[in-house]
Amino acid sequence: MRIKRFIRQLAGVFAGAALIAAAVQQPVAAxxxxxxxxxxxxxxxxxxxxxxxxxxxxxxxxxxxxxxxxxxxxxxxxxxxxxxxxxxxxxxxxxxxxxxxxxxxxxxxxxxxxxxxxxxxxxxxxxxxxxxxxxxxxxxxxxxxxxxxxxxxxPAYLTQAEIIVGWMIDHVGVKKPCLVYQVDPSGEDHFAGAKKAVAARKMELSAAETFERGTTDFSAQVLKMKNAGCDFVYTATTLEASARLVTAADRIGFKPKYAGFTTQADATLIKLLGPLAEGFYAADMMARPExxxxxxxxxxxxxxxxxxxxxxxxxxxxxxxxxxxxxxxxxxxxxxxxxxxxxxxxxxxxxxxxxxxxxxxxSANDHDGKRSLYMIQVKDGKWVQVSDWIVAK
Missing domain, CATH: 3.40.50.2300 (Response regulator)
Incomplete structure (x- = not known):
């Protein structure tokens, strides 16, 4: 009896698996x-x-x-x-x-x-x-x-990092570029793009600090970047993490220029940082709300x-x-x-x-649909466009 019951249960398991597989593979019109x-x-x-x-x-x-x-x-x-x-x-x-x-x-x-x-x-x-x-x-x-x-x-984060870091060097007088990035595929993308931008200008990153997803304390990262003499930090982070990082840097008197990618081109960053947001740069890809x-x-x-x-x-x-x-x-x-x-x-x-x-x-061979950005900066508590559209090469 136990063997028969086990066989019936096993059959039920296989039947359930078959139903799931069928659900994934059934005709799409249904x-x-x-x-x-x-x-x-x-x-x-x-x-x-x-x-x-x-x-x-x-x-x-x-x-x-x-x-x-x-x-x-x-x-x-x-x-x-x-x-x-x-x-x-x-x-x-x-x-x-x-x-x-x-x-x-x-x-x-x-x-x-x-x-x-x-x-x-x-x-x-x-x-x-x-x-x-x-x-x-x-x-x-x-x-x-x-x-x-x-x-x-x-836009791909490698594309964004290459455009943003390069523009900051070319237009804002950055001499010792640095970045903070998350340990995951998106962070590696940012890191690769930043390296590509500095290499094209015969420069090197002065520091490249990492963090794990969900990190809330950036004291160690900002101290290392301060000691490295960074005059610019590319914040390859979530919006919330970027606000925490800038706040941590301010506590130790570290005041570099900052620039973030599109997810930081947001009024929420200004709300979270208050006066500390002044001068922050970011890339945008959307029509401005004004x-x-x-x-x-x-x-x-x-x-x-x-x-x-x-x-x-x-x-x-x-x-x-x-x-x-x-x-x-x-x-x-x-x-x-x-x-x-x-x-x-x-x-x-x-x-x-x-x-x-x-x-x-x-197209049939290319599903990466957007490769252009423009730069904005917080001035007098508001985001202001400070560049024309920049198209990735």
Whole structure:
């Protein structure tokens, strides 16, 4: 009897595994689309070390979805956005993505975070589920990895670091450049880009300090950079970590120039740092909120309407614009959208003009859609544009 019961249990296990495999491999037309609804999934860091960023991303995504639904949806269907919290942890992101694909059966995915996107992209590549415009970047593992299901609108961190560090040397008189970067694929990307920028100018990095994801105390890193005589620090960190780093440096009288990448081009940084934010540089890729462009005015109005408790930031703007692009891709996939049709539509974007991001360019062989930035700086408590658009070589 025990043997028979064991055999029945084992058969149940194999049957369950077969059902999961079938869920991943079933015809794409059966997933994420009904006569009335199209489902979009997202993984987001609503808890963990970057909850401010996660809340802003969700607010931007939801504002774009609600605005689209109030305007009639996409090809006669309402959009249902399903968001799962992953706490900015890769293992939780994997669980969240599997749930959204295998149980909720979303048509396409988006998300937040480089370490989480790296693991999500690998799974979604095998499951043949498009991953569209996540907030994150990695030259080797995302932007330039040749993944067929992944489409990036956020510039690779190697590209960003090369542009930012090079511009600071060329235009701000930096002599002893340094950086702080996270120990993960995104951090290695920043490090490689910074090294490329200084090498092109026959210079070297005076210091390159690392930290683990979730670090809150940067005392050791700033002391080493002060002792190395750094006159500029590239903060290859999350926005929250950047604020902690600058605060720690100020406590010991270390006052270099700072520049961050796109995730720090945000009003939240000024709120967190107060007067210490003055003079901080960052790269941006979005239309500025003070612009008179109709698309910016519509974005601000929709944020006020659908997310009145969330202030507009770089992250709300990126999420809003990225979700508009997701919806446009589904619309262009036709009245009966499938995952293959979405990818086919995207690969014809050469270019697609995003009203807030500028041109996005894809092809069948290149899914890295954005390679241009401009520099901004905090002046009198506000971000001000201080360069023209800079295109990566």
């Amino acid at each position: 997933q994420g689309v009904t006569d009335k609804v199209v489902k979009i999934g997202a993984y987001d860091a609503l808890t963990g070390p970057i909850p401010l960023t996660g809340k802003q991303m969700s607010a931007g995504w939801n504002a774009a979805v609600n605005a689209a639904n109030d305007a009639g949806g996409v090809n006669g269907r309402k959009i249902e956005l399903l968001i799962e919290d992953d706490g900015y942890e890769p293992s939780r992101a994997m669980a969240a993505v599997r749930k959204l694909v295998e149980r909720d059966q979303v048509l396409v995915m988006t998300g937040l975070g480089t370490p989480t996107t790296v693991v999500a992209a690998k799974y979604l590549e095998q499951a043949k589920v498009p991953l569209l415009f996540p907030m994150g970047a990695s030259s080797t593992q995302l932007n330039h990895a040749g993944l067929k299901q992944l489409f990036m609108a956020h 612009s008179d462009a109709p698309a910016v005015k519509a974005y601000l109005a929709n944020m006020k309407k659908y997310a009145p408790d969330v202030d507009p930031t770089f992250f709300t703007a990126y999420a809003y614009s990225a979700m508009q692009l997701v919806i446009e891709a589904i619309r262009e996939a036709g009245p009966q959208p499938t995952r293959e049709k979405v990818i086919s539509a995207l690969e014809k974007w050469n270019p697609k003009q995003s009203e807030m991001m500028g041109p996005i360019v894809f």
